[in-house]
Amino acid sequence: MSDEIIRVEELNKTFTGKSGTIVALDGVNLSIRRGEIFGIIGLSGAGKSTLVRCINFLERPTSGRVLFQGRDLAELKPRELLLARQSMGMIFQGFNLLSQRNALQNICFPMEIAGVPRADAKKRANELLELVGLSDRADAYPSQMSGGQKQRIAIARALSTSPSVLLCDEATSALDPNTTRQILELLKHINKALGITVVMITHEMKVIETICNRVAVIDESHIVEMGEVKDIFIRPQSKIAKQLIFPQGDDAPNISKAGKRSLRLVFDGTSAFEPIISQMTLDCRAAVNILAANTKNVDGKTYGQMVIQLPEDEVSAARIEAYLKDRSIFFKEEVPENAECDTGRYS
Amino acid sequence: MLNAILVGILETVYMTVVSTIFAYVIGLPLGVILYVTDKGGTHPILWLNRVIGFIVNFLRSVPFIILLVWVMPITRAIVGTTIGSTAVIVPLVIAAAPFIARMVESSLKEVDLGIIEAAQSMGASSFQLIYKVLIPEAKPSLLVGSAIAITTILGYSALAGTVGGGGLGALAYNYGYIRRDEDVLLVTVILLVIVVQIFQEVGMLIAKKADKRVK
Numbered sequence A: 001m002s003d004e005i006i007r008v009e010e011l012n013k014t015f016t017g018k019s020g021t022i023v024a025l026d027g028v029n030l031s032i033r034r035g036e037i038f039g040i041i042g043l044s045g046a047g048k049s050t051l052v053r054c055i056n057f058l059e060r061p062t063s064g065r066v067l068f069q070g071r072d073l074a075e076l077k078p079r080e081l082l083l084a085r086q087s088m089g090m091i092f093q094g095f096n097l098l099s100q101r102n103a104l105q106n107i108c109f110p111m112e113i114a115g116v117p118r119a120d121a122k123k124r125a126n127e128l129l130e131l132v133g134l135s136d137r138a139d140a141y142p143s144q145m146s147g148g149q150k151q152r153i154a155i156a157r158a159l160s161t162s163p164s165v166l167l168c169d170e171a172t173s174a175l176d177p178n179t180t181r182q183i184l185e186l187l188k189h190i191n192k193a194l195g196i197t198v199v200m201i202t203h204e205m206k207v208i209e210t211i212c213n214r215v216a217v218i219d220e221s222h223i224v225e226m227g228e229v230k231d232i233f234i235r236p237q238s239k240i241a242k243q244l245i246f247p248q249g250d251d252a253p254n255i256s257k258a259g260k261r262s263l264r265l266v267f268d269g270t271s272a273f274e275p276i277i278s279q280m281t282l283d284c285r286a287a288v289n290i291l292a293a294n295t296k297n298v299d300g301k302t303y304g305q306m307v308i309q310l311p312e313d314e315v316s317a318a319r320i321e322a323y324l325k326d327r328s329i330f331f332k333e334e335v336p337e338n339a340e341c342d343t344g345r346y347s
Numbered sequence B: 001m002l003n004a005i006l007v008g009i010l011e012t013v014y015m016t017v018v019s020t021i022f023a024y025v026i027g028l029p030l031g032v033i034l035y036v037t038d039k040g041g042t043h044p045i046l047w048l049n050r051v052i053g054f055i056v057n058f059l060r061s062v063p064f065i066i067l068l069v070w071v072m073p074i075t076r077a078i079v080g081t082t083i084g085s086t087a088v089i090v091p092l093v094i095a096a097a098p099f100i101a102r103m104v105e106s107s108l109k110e111v112d113l114g115i116i117e118a119a120q121s122m123g124a125s126s127f128q129l130i131y132k133v134l135i136p137e138a139k140p141s142l143l144v145g146s147a148i149a150i151t152t153i154l155g156y157s158a159l160a161g162t163v164g165g166g167g168l169g170a171l172a173y174n175y176g177y178i179r180r181d182e183d184v185l186l187v188t189v190i191l192l193v194i195v196v197q198i199f200q201e202v203g204m205l206i207a208k209k210a211d212k213r214v215k
Ligand SMILES: Nc1ncnc2c1ncn2[C@@H]1O[C@H](COP(=O)(O)OP(=O)(O)OP(=O)(O)O)[C@@H](O)[C@H]1O
Pocket: A015, A016, A017, A022, A023, A024, A042, A043, A044, A045, A046, A047, A048, A049, A050, A051, A203
């Protein structure tokens, strides 16, 4: 048994319209593992929405295959396809709640479709309201809720039929940074607590950094890069990934002065950098030069990366490396441009 | 006289309400079919869409007074006579159903496509999509449409009075036009306005009450 839940093979999707043919996806291959949070990032028009819509066959691929739990969706009978969709929840940028139903009724909706008895559906809906922290808003209509609340209801709704996958198309793009964080935390919690595989579509690197395990970068209908988030974050290969990671335009900090060794530190939001760096200076009795930094602080936590220059003294350098390892700060030895990357070390 | 007016009101309300109900029985499904079979619809069947679209447009472009005379054979076949309130219901339904079909179609088009996509992503069947998503979501707009439909049908019903239909239209025609009784004419006009207003206001109120989008 493989732990792969979704497999996309040589997927092509073209749209033919009056203005000619648009290639939305071209030769896309993906393998999404059970229980992971898989990110798909790309700029507007890259084909992200088309890709998720192909994953649950809302859009029929022009060619290629989509396998869900080992079954080729194209071979399913219409009825079976509807059932397969019930095991893939989906949430959207615009929430897409039924405007004429209140929160509880919205959550009951997929269960009505699936033919769950009314009383059971209501019971489950109430449990889900609790899970998303909105038990007190059961009677509220979408027009009476904030964006964050609406997305929570949409998440509860998507989970109501106990899907094994949750597809999220720009689920946080309409929310402010604070609400985004809360929704991401909720998704992470759901992923952990219920073991649901999450597929996150986004154009924001921050979303990927915060919760994804692996990521695929999509640009102009192609997957240009795919791998562990940390790896891509540390050394983006494609132009588009670099652009997404450093939207201000400054390139990845990659200054490496001849002679001295430098390390690239990655802050993934689990710690704040200031106390780490100052404590490091104290503990290791060595000063480091910060050569370049591209970090963001959100709620006292640091996201981003930084290149520090190690002291020439090897003992101090080793101490610093040990310290970073101890603090679970991910780092990688910086190599001069064009040289091959050495193996990253995970602490 | 008072009795004639009272009967006139009752006949008008009877013709209007019964015609509206039958017109919806035909127009609502037609409107749904027009919506789902359209190009961007959930079940595009273009030829069917074109055929129904053509019939609807054709019937809508025939002036009601001509339709009234034209469908008399059908009326006679169904009701057995072409005179009286019940007989008028047939042309009223034939005239109103296409109009209602178009109004229903346009109400359904107002439904957010994202909501439809969401329902599809949950594995809703085409049928579930119609009766659990499209119609409930379009309900406020459909109710506004029905208020418009009912007052339009009432207007048509008054016209039918001139060719042997009953109701306030017949009253106004027979007393006001044939006998030149200006008072009766005035009274029927006022009564028609009141009935239209009542239908309109009550319809709008129900539509507003039903809409959960406003707080
Ligand atoms: N139904 C459609 N008909 C024609 N073209 C389409 C259709 N859906 C998408 N496209 C085209 O396919 C391309 C990819 O669109 P898609 O919506 O997948 O992009 P996206 O990455 O989700 O962008 P965004 O971030 O703006 O949502 C675009 O060029 C778009 O115009």
